[in-house]
Amino acid sequence: MTTPTNPIRMTDTGTAEAASGLNLLLCWLSPAFPVGAYAYSHGLEWAVEAGDVRDEASLEDWLACLLAEGIGRSDAILLAACHRAAAAGVEDAFAAANDLALALAPSAELRLETAQQGRSFLDAVLASWPAPRLDALAGRIGEVAYPAALGLAAACHGVAIRAAVEGYLTARAGNLVSAAIRLAPIGQTAGQRVLARLSARIGLLAELVLACDLGDVGGATFRADLGSLRHETQYTRLFRS
Template sequence: MTTLPLFAWLSPTFPVGAYAYSHGLEWAVEDGDVRDEASLLDWLRDTLTHGAGRNDAIFLAATHRALAFGDLTKINEINELALAFAPSQELRLETAQQGRSFLDAVLAAWPHDSLTDAAKGIDEIAYPVAVGLAASAHGIARQATLPAFLLAFAQNLVSAAIRSAPIGQTTGMRVLSALTPLVTELAGTAENLSLDDVGSAVFRADLGSFRHETQYTRLFRS
């Protein structure tokens, strides 16, 4: 199948509510960790390399493979692990709400029997698992899906930074451009990793997601 659906599924206009989440970036701005172009780039590189970016790519790839083999039990195991890896209530909501909205929208507009079968009995679903299911069901290769997913993740965080940090749109695009080689590298690496390789080392960002829950002024849900 053509990869064109990825342009729709991972677009900011796709109805998953991605604009409502900052993945803790709003707290990082409030606390001064992110204050300019350089600090934003550093924060996003760490998030992609040592946090949710890399892990979500592994979950997506594993789900894609599992559905290709028709292993529905494995898909449930991957989903449970992906949800468990959300370090705070807000970040669990971020992945679960987007995952459910994504899956419902794809099933409504791009239905497929194997996707319907895989979705049965799954209430909460992590966003990368939902994307992996949709891509696999529609025959879209991991090699195309992984970089598109990671770039969309980075793009959403850059958009959040433009709305909350003292940077403009041109600066945001420079940051996104600088992240593109990293996205390509991560996508290529994640394709060959297993669930045993999942791990996170962004402790300050994780703690920040807890602190964001009680942050006085908030634009975002995470």
């Protein structure tokens, strides 16, 4: 067997010394990463029961609205703010952005969704991809929103802010498409068509939010927000939100 002439050197923890930003994002935002994303639908379960999402076209409309006018845009701005604060070492700015991310959750279920995934994400990164600055900052963080946790980890590992934002939005859209497939209004191929058509929107949104700050955070997805409240008492439920 031929020995590679330039093998990747590994650290004592088994991780590549020079893992690229893309490599990290693919791992962190993979369905295999233990954040429990599969357990949440962000109110989509109620939208399916109410008939708002019933086929491929209505799912695409619902997700496009969430991305442009709801969780997508707001979370992307918050992630970017947390990334900048962590990269600059300004803990107060990071804490303010994280507190805002938690406070903006419109229902108890959606607060659980972002806080549980945020904590699970941060714990998994600390255990698998330790970094001195991340370890030091994480030790002073209590409850953490999911986009804040990703922004922090990405900054401490040198992942570019644009890549982190676009990766996060793509992963969120993919998780909701997966939820829709399990709820049965669409099949797997239709789900991939929805994601393909949303990809251009996601790229544009990632570019636009880089020029935003916390004063630009806001949303107008009122029916989705009300749906998350109604999901709390929905008779049959597969998901936690």
